[in-house]
Amino acid sequence: MFEILNFAIPILFVGLIASGLATAMHKNKKLSFLSNTIMLLLVLAFGIYYSAFSISFNAVSLYHVYPFSSFLLVLFSLALLIVNAAALHLDEKYAKFGTMLPILSVGILSVGMASSLLTIIVSIELMTVPTILLIAFSGKQFAEPATKLFLMAAISIAVLAFAITLVFPYDSSLSLSQAASGNMGSQYFLVLALVLLVASLGTEAALFPFDLWIPDVYQGSPHSVSPLLAGVNKKVAFVALIEIAFVVFSGQKAEISLVFEVLAILTMFFGNLGAMAQTNVKRMLAYSSISQAGYIMVGLAAFSVFGLEASLFQIFAHSFMIIGAFVLAGFLSMEGLDTINDYSGLYRRSGFLAFSLTVMMLSMAGIPGLIGFVGKFLLFSSAISSGLIALAFIGIINSFLSIYYYGRLIGNVYSSRSHKTMHVPKTVYFPILAAVVIIIVFGVYPAPLMYLAHSAAASLFSVI
Amino acid sequence: MLPIIFLMLAILGIGGLVAALAGSYSRSKLTAILFSAVALLIASYMVLGALTSPGFLGSTESLPYIGQFGIYLSFTITQFGVVLVLLASIVSFAASVAVSTKFEDNRNLYPLILLFEFSAIGLFVSANLFLFYIFWDVGVVASYFLISAFGKGENKHAANTFLIYSIFASAVLLFGIMLIYFYTPVHSFDIGYIASHSFEIPADIQGMIFTLFFIAFMVKMPIFPFHSWIANAYSEAPTQGSMLISGVLSKFGAYGMLLLFTVFAFSSEFAKYAFVIGAISSFYAAFVVMRQKDLKRIAAYSSMLESGIILVGISSLNVFGIAGALYLMLAHGLVMALMFAVIGGIEISYGSRNITMLKGIVKDSVGSAYSFLVGTFASTGIPLTAGFVADVLIFIGAIKTYGLYGAIPIFSIMLLGFYMYYAVNKSFLSTKESSQSIAKLPRQMAFTYAIAMAAIFIFGIFPYLVTALFGI
Numbered sequence: 001m002f003e004i005l006n007f008a009i010p011i012l013f014v015g016l017i018a019s020g021l022a023t024a025m026h027k028n029k030k031l032s033f034l035s036n037t038i039m040l041l042l043v044l045a046f047g048i049y050y051s052a053f054s055i056s057f058n059a060v061s062l063y064h065v066y067p068f069s070s071f072l073l074v075l076f077s078l079a080l081l082i083v084n085a086a087a088l089h090l091d092e093k094y095a096k097f098g099t100m101l102p103i104l105s106v107g108i109l110s111v112g113m114a115s116s117l118l119t120i121i122v123s124i125e126l127m128t129v130p131t132i133l134l135i136a137f138s139g140k141q142f143a144e145p146a147t148k149l150f151l152m153a154a155i156s157i158a159v160l161a162f163a164i165t166l167v168f169p170y171d172s173s174l175s176l177s178q179a180a181s182g183n184m185g186s187q188y189f190l191v192l193a194l195v196l197l198v199a200s201l202g203t204e205a206a207l208f209p210f211d212l213w214i215p216d217v218y219q220g221s222p223h224s225v226s227p228l229l230a231g232v233n234k235k236v237a238f239v240a241l242i243e244i245a246f247v248v249f250s251g252q253k254a255e256i257s258l259v260f261e262v263l264a265i266l267t268m269f270f271g272n273l274g275a276m277a278q279t280n281v282k283r284m285l286a287y288s289s290i291s292q293a294g295y296i297m298v299g300l301a302a303f304s305v306f307g308l309e310a311s312l313f314q315i316f317a318h319s320f321m322i323i324g325a326f327v328l329a330g331f332l333s334m335e336g337l338d339t340i341n342d343y344s345g346l347y348r349r350s351g352f353l354a355f356s357l358t359v360m361m362l363s364m365a366g367i368p369g370l371i372g373f374v375g376k377f378l379l380f381s382s383a384i385s386s387g388l389i390a391l392a393f394i395g396i397i398n399s400f401l402s403i404y405y406y407g408r409l410i411g412n413v414y415s416s417r418s419h420k421t422m423h424v425p426k427t428v429y430f431p432i433l434a435a436v437v438i439i440i441v442f443g444v445y446p447a448p449l450m451y452l453a454h455s456a457a458a459s460l461f462s463v464i
Numbered sequence: 465m466l467p468i469i470f471l472m473l474a475i476l477g478i479g480g481l482v483a484a485l486a487g488s489y490s491r492s493k494l495t496a497i498l499f500s501a502v503a504l505l506i507a508s509y510m511v512l513g514a515l516t517s518p519g520f521l522g523s524t525e526s527l528p529y530i531g532q533f534g535i536y537l538s539f540t541i542t543q544f545g546v547v548l549v550l551l552a553s554i555v556s557f558a559a560s561v562a563v564s565t566k567f568e569d570n571r572n573l574y575p576l577i578l579l580f581e582f583s584a585i586g587l588f589v590s591a592n593l594f595l596f597y598i599f600w601d602v603g604v605v606a607s608y609f610l611i612s613a614f615g616k617g618e619n620k621h622a623a624n625t626f627l628i629y630s631i632f633a634s635a636v637l638l639f640g641i642m643l644i645y646f647y648t649p650v651h652s653f654d655i656g657y658i659a660s661h662s663f664e665i666p667a668d669i670q671g672m673i674f675t676l677f678f679i680a681f682m683v684k685m686p687i688f689p690f691h692s693w694i695a696n697a698y699s700e701a702p703t704q705g706s707m708l709i710s711g712v713l714s715k716f717g718a719y720g721m722l723l724l725f726t727v728f729a730f731s732s733e734f735a736k737y738a739f740v741i742g743a744i745s746s747f748y749a750a751f752v753v754m755r756q757k758d759l760k761r762i763a764a765y766s767s768m769l770e771s772g773i774i775l776v777g778i779s780s781l782n783v784f785g786i787a788g789a790l791y792l793m794l795a796h797g798l799v800m801a802l803m804f805a806v807i808g809g810i811e812i813s814y815g816s817r818n819i820t821m822l823k824g825i826v827k828d829s830v831g832s833a834y835s836f837l838v839g840t841f842a843s844t845g846i847p848l849t850a851g852f853v854a855d856v857l858i859f860i861g862a863i864k865t866y867g868l869y870g871a872i873p874i875f876s877i878m879l880l881g882f883y884m885y886y887a888v889n890k891s892f893l894s895t896k897e898s899s900q901s902i903a904k905l906p907r908q909m910a911f912t913y914a915i916a917m918a919a920i921f922i923f924g925i926f927p928y929l930v931t932a933l934f935g936i
Contacts, residue, residue: 367601368598369601380638380642384646393639396635400631400634403627404628407627411620
C-alpha cells in the first residue's frame with residue numbers, strides 16, 4: 001500500500017503530462033481545464049497529506065519527500081490551480097495554456113523534491129522552456145517579452161550548468177545530501193561556483209542587478225502568463241537557490257550571508273524606488289515583486305532555521321498576493337484599464353475588485369491582519385535574531401517607502417469619479433476570491449502556516 | 465468572571481460586519497449607533513468596576529495565538545486603559561450619531577467608525593506589544609480610509625500625507641518592538657514582563673528603543689517637528705473622521721508615550737528632554753494657531769498644543785503629572801469631538817468655516833455658538849470643565865519635578881486663550897452683524913453636541929471618577 005503511495009507523485013506527473021498532451025489533441029476547453037484541475041488537486045491533496053503527517057522518504061534516489069518539499073508541493077499546486085483557473089478568462093483560447101501549464105508544472109513541482117543538482121537544473125529547464133513557448137505562441141506582439149525571457153533564461157541556465165560542473169570534482173555524485181556531508185572546504189573554484197550560482201538563479205529570482213528584464217517581461221507578457229511568472233516561476237528559482245546555497249554550500253555560511261545581505265538591500269531599494277516612478281499598474285506590480293524578492297532575501301541572509309522559515313512564509317504569502325494582483329490587473333487591462341489613473345473610481349465600477357485590490361496592496365505593504373505583515377514581521381525578526389540589526393532597519397525603511405505607491409493606487413481606487421458598473425466573470429471572481437481568502441485567513445491566524453514553514457525549514461537544515 | 469474585553473471587541477467586530485452588510489445608509493447608521501451605545505455601556509461598566517471592586521484593575525484575559533513566539537491574545541484593564549476606553553467609546557458614539565453634509569448616500573462610513581473603535585479599544589487594553597502594534601496599524605488604516613474616501617477638496621493629498629507619516633511611525637515602532645522582543649532575557653512581548661526586566665536590555669539598545677518609540681509616538685500625538693500632517697488631515701476629513709482622528713487616534717500616541725515613560729524604567733533619564741520638546745511644541749502650536757482663519761485648522765493646532773501639554777505632564781514622572789496627562793487626554797479627546805462636531809454643524813448651517821466670513825453665529829444657531837464656547841472654555845482650562853482639572857494636575861506635577869520652569873508651558877495655553885476668545889467673540893457672539901444661515905442644524909448634530917458637552921461637564925465636576933484610580 002505505502003509502496004504505491006510513495007510513487008503517487010511520479011504517477012501524477014505522468015498524468016499531468018498526459019493531460020497536457022491530450023489538450024493539444026482535442027482542444028476542448030472545458031475538458032482540458034477539468035483534467036488539469038483534477039491533476040493539480042490530486043497533487044495538492046498529496047502535498048497536504050505529506051505535510052500534515054511530516055512524512056519523509058526517498059524514492060529510487062530520484063526524489064526526496066520531506067517537510068520542505070511537501071510545503072512547496074502545497075504552495076505550488078495551490079498557486080497553479082489559481083493561475084490555471086484565471087487563465088480560462090485571461091486567455092480566450094486556453095488551448096496553448098492548457099497544453100503548456102501541466103507540462104511546466106511538472107518542473108515546478110519537482111524542484112522542491114530534487115535530491116540531486118541535476119534534478120534541479122532539469123526541473124528549471126522544464127519550467128522555463130514551456131513558459132517561453134507559451135509567451136511566444138500567444139501572438140506577434142509578444143515576441144519582445146518572449147525573446148527577452150529566452151535570452152535571460154538561456155544565459156542563466158548556461159551559467160548554472162557551469163557552476164554545477166565546478167562543483168562536480170568535489171562531489172561527483174551531484175547529490176544534495178552527499179555534497180552537504182562531504183567537507184568541500186573553501187576552495188577557490190567553489191567560491192567561483194557560488195558566485196555563478198547566485199548570478200544564475202538571481203536572474204530568475206529577480207535579484208538586483210540581474211533583474212532589469214523583469215519589468216519588461218512581466219508587463220509585456222500575456223495576462224494569463226504574468227501571474228505564473230511572478231507568482232510561481234520566480235519562487236522556483238528561490239527554492240533552487242535555497243537548496244543549493246543552504247545544503248551544498250553550507251560550509252560557506254559567512255560568505256553566503258554577506259552576499260545575500262548586500263543583494264537584499266540593493267534589491268529592496270531598486271524595486272521600491274523603481275515602483276514609485278511607474279504609471280502602468282502591471283509594471284508597478286513587477287517592480288513591487290522585485291522589492292518583495294529583496295524582502296525574501298533578508299530571511300535567507302539570516303542563514304538560520306528561523307530565517308528560512310520566514311523566507312518560506314514570505315514566498316508563500318507573496319505568491320498569492322502577486323497572483324491575485326496580476327489576475328486583477330490583467331482582467332482590468334482587458335477591460336481597457338492600464339494606468340494608475342485609469343483605476344480612479346474603480347470602487348464605483350466593482351466593489352469586489354476594489355476591495356480585493358485594497359487587501360492585496362495593504363498586504364504587500366505589510367499592514368497587520370493580512371498575510372504580508374506576518375511575512376515581513378518574521379523576516380525582519382529573523383534578521384534581528386541573527387544579529388543583522390542594520391539589515392532589519394533597512395528592510396523596515398523599505399517597507400515604509402513602499403507605502404507611497406501602494407497608497408497612491410488605493411487612493412485612486414476610492415476616488416469618487418462615477419462609472420458604469422462592471423461585470424466580473426466567475427473565472428476571474430473565484431481566483432481573486434481564493435487569493436483574498438488566503439491573504440486574510442493566514443493573516444489573521446498565521447500559526448498553522450508558520451508551523452508548516454518551520455518544520456519545512458528545520459527539515460532542510462537537518463539534511464545538512 | 466465574564467471575559468468583558470473579548471465581549472466588547474467581539475461586539476464591535478460583529479457590529480462592523482453588520483454595518484458593512486446592512487442594505488442602506490439609514491440601517492447602517494442605526495447599527496453603528498446601537499453597537500457603539502452597547503460598547504459605551506460596557507465601558508461605563510468597566511469604569512464602575514474599576515472604582516468599586518479592587519481586583520478589577522489588572523485582571524487579564526488571554527487566549528493562545530502564535531505559539532512559536534509565545535504570543536497570546538492577552539488583554540488587561542489598567543488605570544490608563546479604562547479611562548481611554550471610555551473616551552474612545554464616548555467619541556465613537558458621538559461620531560456615529562453625527563452627520564456630515566455630502567455623504568448622505570455613503571454607508572461605508574459606519575463600518576469604518578466601528579472598525580476604528582474596535583482598534584482603539586483593542587489598543588488601550590492590549591497587554592502585549594504585538595497586539596498593541598496590530599491595533600495601532602488597523603486604526604491608522606481605518607483613519608486613512610475615513611479621510612481618503614469621505615473627505616472633500618484636497619482630501620487625497622491630506623490622506624496620503626497622513627498615510628506616509630503614519631506608516632513611518634508604524635515602521636519605526638515595529639522596529640522598536642522587535643528589538644525589545646529579541647533583547648529581553650526571555651524573549652517576550654508581554655508589557656508586564658518587559659516592565660520588570662527593562663534594565664536587563666543592553667544600554668545601547670535601550671537608547672535605540674527609546675528613540676524609536678519616542679519618534680513614533682511624537683508623530684502620532686503630534687509633537688513638533690512631526691506635526692505637519694495634522695492641519696490637512698483634520699481639516700479635509702469628514703466631520704466624523706475629524707472627531708475620531710483628533711479625539712482618539714492622537715491618543716494612540718499619547719497612550720504610547722505614557723507606556724514608554726511608565727513601563728520602561730530607563731526612559732526616566734530622557735524625561736527632561738521630553739519636557740523641553742513638549743514645551744516647545746505647545747508654544748509653536750500657540751503661535752501657529754494665531755495665523756489660522758479656518759475653524760478646523762484652529763482646532764487642529766489647538767489639539768497640537770494640548771498634545772505638547774500632555775507630553776509635559778508625562779515627562780514630570782510623578783503621579784500628579786501622569787494622572788493629569790491621562791485626564792487631559794480624556795478632556796482633550798472630548799473637547800476635540802465637541803469642537804469638530806460644532807464646526808461640522810456650522811458648515812452645514814453656513815456653508816463655510818472661515819472665521820473672516822462667519823459673523824454673529826449666535827443669532828441663527830444658538831446651540832452651535834454656545835457649544836463652541838464650552839469647547840473653548842474646556843480647552844483653555846476654565847473651572848467646571850474637564851480641562852481645568854487636567855491642567856491643574858499637570859502643572860502641579862511639572863512644578864514638583866522641574867520647579868518653576870515647569871510652569872512655563874501655562875503661557876502657551878494663555879496665548880491660545882487670547883486667540884480663541886478673539887475668534888469666538890468675533891464670529892460667534894458679536895451681535896453687530898450676522899451671517900445668513902442656509903440650512904437648519906440637523907437634530908442629530910444637536911445630540912452629538914449634547915453627548916460631548918455632558919461628558920465634558922461630568923468629568924469637570926466629578927474629577928473623582930478618574931483621580932480615584934490613582935489614589936489622589
